[in-house]
Amino acid sequence: MAHATKSGYASKAAARGIQQAGLWAGPRRHVLDLDDFTRAEIDEVLLNADGMKEVLGRGVRKTPALRGKSVVTVFYEASTRTRVSFEQAGKILGADVINVTADASSVKKGESLLNTVRTLEAMQIDALVIRHPHSGAPYFVAAHLDTSVINAGDGTHAHPTQALLDIYTIERMRGKLSGKKIAIIGDILYSRVARSNMIGMRKMGADVVVSGPPTLLPPGFKPGTVVPEGQPFEGIRVAARVEEAIEGADVVMVLRIQRERQDAGHLPSLREYSREYGVNVARVKLAKPDALLMHPGPMNEGVEISSEVAHGPQSVIEDQVTNGVAVRMAVLYMLCARARNGGS
């Protein structure tokens, strides 16, 4: 999938504000991960998110941009945060939002994923926001649907709107990512947030340095080396020690520890993890004085992040949440605003 650079009129659209924009609508059909985004396309999403954030900051948060459009969220894993963020984004844009959860659905009746989403598509919807415990499930769905599919997190694979909101947060608070040092700390192997961010941030020219227990690093990630060219995630630096990753960083991004990993033997104990990799005040001091402290949430305070850091002056965790709504508005708008023929 190749996407033309459209930043020219995207910036004009942003200048005019989103209500007048109405015209901008990319040729992209799905948002599955950031690997098929060009840098220019990411820039466009961020520009559009500026207009959305302006709407979000108003006393009356409502635009008719997606009036008469239907967004369906289908969550096969529980997530208040992401589901509500998409629901709020869709509703502010005037779309109808319908929620489907695995618990309340005919999933119980044993229907296949494909038949479920085909059925939803046949009800004439414009976007399907899907979260699924299996990596790749949204790709499988997208390959069989005409409807736009947004990956809201698939297994250990990807979470592209999280990465877009993280990139947006950094660029709007500290300027262009290019050349910035971003430390990502924790479970790099299983974190879909880490994976999408590594791809997106490298694309934007950032110097991404990761650190985590050797058992939680992807294959080819050797501490003290750089992922070689030609390998997945080439150019990512793997720190020998967590302190090395954080030292002089512009951003410290802490990943959530999944307690299930411990059961699987990948983690000795939460206490030991906290001592070895937990981001606390002492470690944050190694970063630049104005470094941003980020976490995708929900946090295990006292495990991967100390409460002082989580709620301290450098934390932009709540800004991430607010920006998440703006970025998801931009993504929904990008996918749904173009005119469509109905038909089933």
Place this chain on the structure above:
Amino acid sequence: MAHATKSGYASKAAARGIQQAGLWAGPRRHVLDLDDFTRAEIDEVLLNADGMKEVLGRGVRKTPALRGKSVVTVFYEASTRTRVSFEQAGKILGADVINVTADASSVKKGESLLNTVRTLEAMQIDALVIRHPHSGAPYFVAAHLDTSVINAGDGTHAHPTQALLDIYTIERMRGKLSGKKIAIIGDILYSRVARSNMIGMRKMGADVVVSGPPTLLPPGFKPGTVVPEGQPFEGIRVAARVEEAIEGADVVMVLRIQRERQDAGHLPSLREYSREYGVNVARVKLAKPDALLMHPGPMNEGVEISSEVAHGPQSVIEDQVTNGVAVRMAVLYMLCARARNGGS
């Protein structure tokens, strides 16, 4: 309940399109099953569904027809398909839709069904869409409420909007049902879809032929005979063999096998069921070359229907889903659009 034939102005309303219609609104209060519908009234619903389908096919799917009306869905059984279909239908018409599921409700607190729905009615709603595992529950509810009640499936009894959408799908794709041969294959005894369709299709003049394991046929349904006059479902033909039912059919409607039936000893094994009654390519060849292949979903592919048939060229299963939204829009509009006095 007798209903005057209103097809005269219904067809004009359809011609004018639903937005201008505004005037048409039958005297009917509830939709519980098709047995109290006249043929003319079914025709009216189908005509109105035409207008609704036109709305559904637009890029901006929204009408203010039911603005300021409240539709509450109360599902005592999980069902993504039917609940989302009603929710989509209500929202496109501009109604507010509120979902109540048994799991999340005060059902847990042991409140009676009647007190639950009386409470919902007292909140000033216009239509209650109810699914319940007990046959007859919607009748009980309707007998005690002033609010319109729509039966979205009650036990093994009825599923009238499914039958309306099936009739609509056939008539719009193949013309009037009158004289058409409709084969319904599977669990005739426990299927609410079969029951409502048998009633509705006979009313429209179709030649309905059923086939299924003898243990899954209603009392009085003897293979190789016609249900005698004066009995429920009079005139329905019961085929001696599944091939006889399908032979020369205009429509082959496959029913979902409920795996629970097997536990109850009504089914030998799914494998045997599939061999004896499963609708596969070979069996479909016995029907007319352009026969429609239908299933109410969700499907057990490989059991009651083969995947080749389910996703083959004659399958109109997704059309059924799309038409379901249009038909439910017509039903909601029919019940809610008339002016009401509020007050409790």
Place this chain on the structure above:
Amino acid sequence: MAHATKSGYASKAAARGIQQAGLWAGPRRHVLDLDDFTRAEIDEVLLNADGMKEVLGRGVRKTPALRGKSVVTVFYEASTRTRVSFEQAGKILGADVINVTADASSVKKGESLLNTVRTLEAMQIDALVIRHPHSGAPYFVAAHLDTSVINAGDGTHAHPTQALLDIYTIERMRGKLSGKKIAIIGDILYSRVARSNMIGMRKMGADVVVSGPPTLLPPGFKPGTVVPEGQPFEGIRVAARVEEAIEGADVVMVLRIQRERQDAGHLPSLREYSREYGVNVARVKLAKPDALLMHPGPMNEGVEISSEVAHGPQSVIEDQVTNGVAVRMAVLYMLCARARNGGS
């Protein structure tokens, strides 16, 4: 928290009707219990509820009063009744309503209550309606949020909108509460409905008399005495016998018996409770001939209330439900209608 008396312009606003009102919006940020409401402020809510009830009684129930506002309900306990009442209230006012339930939320992931609500606030919402099994949880939340918090029931502590709707129901059907005898029968100790009503009704000048098993009376509530000055609930009369409480009452309010209490040994048996404290026809005859019979629902018919009484001519239980929507509209409007700066 002190609140200026604003009944002057509130009554004018009510006279003009809610659509034109637009201007009225108190300085109050949260509704946690009635103890920090002045009598004048309660009067204002009731006056505004009059306008809301007028809207609720229309054929088209919709006002744009809260268009572009977001209301989030977060229920850590199941409750159809209260959640749907707030959802209906919010939607009629034109707000977007997003539901979060504990079951479907990242509560499962072990996130703290505070981080959950901070995350919701960061998504730019206007009001958080919270129900929580722990007494005081909404206060904890309100102390840390800028967003308006409405307590929709916290443990055994408070349920202020229920008390407001009860007061509204009595005043609009029987005139000012001042001097009226209100009998509250049942589990006074654990009932949040009883607690908020005792506070609110005393504030309005009612003579509140309670009766219940000694094991279910709060400390200091001695049968046959009046709660002394300086103690919580001062001035509440505690009847020696249930008949004494009901005798000559203007209102008989029956509380729901929580079956869990029996397990805890606070109740001998439901049969015995019913015999000793159940409100039946014979006991209702002791009240004034036109006494109102109230219950917050859901009812255990045959336990704390007989079916004849629950559905008898003096029952205003469904009026309570209808008024609940109107009062919650007034409360949401009061908290959300003032202009806000966005920002996170």
